[in-house]
Amino acid sequence: MTDSPVYDTLIVGGGPAGLAAALHLAFHQRSVLVLDRGSGPLGYTTTPLWNVPGFVGVRGVALLKQLRAEAHTAGATLTKGNALRVSGELGDFRIETETVTYRARTLLLATGVARHHPRVGGHHAPWLAYAAKGNTYYCPDCEAPEIQGQHVLVIGVDAPDSAAGVALTLSEFAQSVTVLLTGEAGLSESAADRLRERGIPVQMGEIAALEGRRGHLDALTLEDGSRLAPDAFFVVGPKLPRHELAMQLGLELSAKGHIQTGWRGQTNVAGVWAAGDVQPQTQQVSVALGSGNMAAVMIDQTLTRLGLRSPAAQLSAVTPPPSASPRLSSMSL
Ligand SMILES: Cc1cc2nc3c(=O)[nH]c(=O)nc-3n(C[C@H](O)[C@H](O)[C@H](O)COP(=O)(O)OP(=O)(O)OC[C@H]3O[C@@H](n4cnc5c(N)ncnc54)[C@H](O)[C@@H]3O)c2cc1C
Structure with missing residues (x-):
């Protein structure tokens, strides 16, 4: 089992919610890791989306590709992996996949819903x-x-x-x-x-x-x-919130299994936020983007208030140089 550096924020879920949050946090020079297993709906939607402002007519796969590229260019690290276990508290969370233990000060769960x-x-x-x-x-x-x-x-x-x-x-x-x-x-x-x-x-x-x-x-x-x-x-068919990690952390869930949050995505556990379809809200791309952004603003403010920021040396270890182009082929997600 490999250990990662300590990120400011670890985002589980690389759909619109997670990637919007990653963009904001990386732009604010937070070290941020997006962990995604590739099971989101836009990754297989080749039909055009007609109600996403600024992107009308874009195909789901193309939108996802663009959101990833933008987060990556801003400095987020995108990694493919299935988060299986989570533990810890504000300042020291751990997420385990089969092979790696990722560490972070704060967490954002943007895991979406599973469809039949x-x-x-x-x-x-x-x-x-x-x-x-x-x-x-x-x-x-x-x-x-x-x-x-x-x-x-x-x-x-x-x-x-x-x-x-x-x-x-x-x-x-x-x-x-x-x-x-x-x-x-x-x-x-x-x-x-x-x-x-x-x-x-x-x-x-x-x-x-x-x-x-x-x-x-x-x-x-x-x-x-x-x-x-x-x-x-x-x-x-039924749309089942992917809340397995939330349950491990003791997050409050709604009657339908969504993660209960305040209006900016804060959960009942300090240091943990949720965004997108996994919240009890309208399931739309623009809503997911907005909720990811709102959670990210609050995460950034919380880290600032607590005086937590990755030292520059650690940041440079996880952040590509500003000139990095969004070449998706070079990304692991
Ligand atoms: C066929 C279809 C068409 C749609 N068309 C439109 C449309 O035209 N307009 C519109 O506004 N909305 C549309 N939607 C809805 C829209 O896709 C969702 O509202 C949006 O994708 C939600 O974003 P999200 O980031 O919350 O979750 P998701 O996009 O579901 O992303 C969640 C991500 O979390 C990852 N994940 C989950 N658990 C784990 C784990 N344990 N470890 C690692 N990764 C994990 C998944 O792989 C996934 O990539 C459509 C949905 C479907 C199914």
């Missing part, structure tokens, strides 16, 4: 070739207008009533909406009534096979042999 993908023949893997690549969508608040005038299949993965709610929202834009419920649970009576009133049909069944190519899904076949070939597919 549809199962095909009982497995999630076949769906991943299509997830957020072409005509499959996940986020009605971000993407609903994209299916204007289309025939849409809403696939409920273990979340029947949520699927019904999304179907009703999408019916404002789509030419037609059908709901497919996978998993064992059925609709509540009230959800079933609302779908019936809008004339939205509901089917139950498990997906047996997919047809499509290069990220575009043409059709799916159910186990009973029926074939569904809409224009677009909307996936609705």
Whole structure:
């Protein structure tokens, strides 16, 4: 097990929240490490994002690449790794991966949420070739207008009533909406009534096979042999906050498992902040960016108040020179 230098801040999660925080902290000459395992949604979203101010039309993967490059150029260190264990207190936290123990004075958890993908023949893997690549969508608040005038299949993965709610929202834009419920649970009576009133049909069944190519899904076949070939597919499933590290630290969680914070991301444990989707807040890129920034401002102010700053020698060991270009190929994330 290798030990790292002591960073001012260690950020777990290299999505928009973590990277916005890293940019601010690095710009303020804090030594900051972003640890990310590469399982965030934007890393596989090749469809354009239309509601991110300043970036309208950018693809998720390109946005992530740019945010990483900006944080890196400002001086943040970006490392690929899975944070497994956390311990310590303000001034001396430790995060362990399989091979390295990272040390830091403060922590920011920006670990996002985990989404359920549809199962095909009982497995999630076949769906991943299509997830957020072409005509499959996940986020009605971000993407609903994209299916204007289309025939849409809403696939409920273990979340029947949520699927019904999304179907009703999408019916404002789509030419037609059908709901497919996978998993064992059925609709509540009230959800079933609302779908019936809008004339939205509901089917139950498990997906047996997919047809499509290069990220575009043409059709799916159910186990009973029926074939569904809409224009677009909307996936609705539980979104589970990634709170394992928070639990190890004894952070307060909401009823749905998000990390409870004050409005600038401070948690109930001194020296630990949270930002982005892992907080109980609207799950949007711009919100994640903003909350990462707010937490970073507070972390920087807290370190200043406590008189904690990495000595220059240590900073130079973890910070690239100002002229460093954002060559992603040279980064480990
Ligand atoms: C398909 C899809 C399309 C979307 N489209 C839009 C859109 O058009 N507009 C919009 O505003 N929003 C959109 N969203 C929502 C948006 O992507 C999220 O709100 C945003 O990414 C949240 O940022 P975050 O930094 O909080 O978390 P995430 O982006 O989820 O990043 C969290 C990171 O933490 C890492 N991580 C978690 N646990 C660990 C650990 N233990 N160790 C190391 N790393 C860890 C993960 O690898 C991940 O990279 C979309 C979401 C999806 C799924």
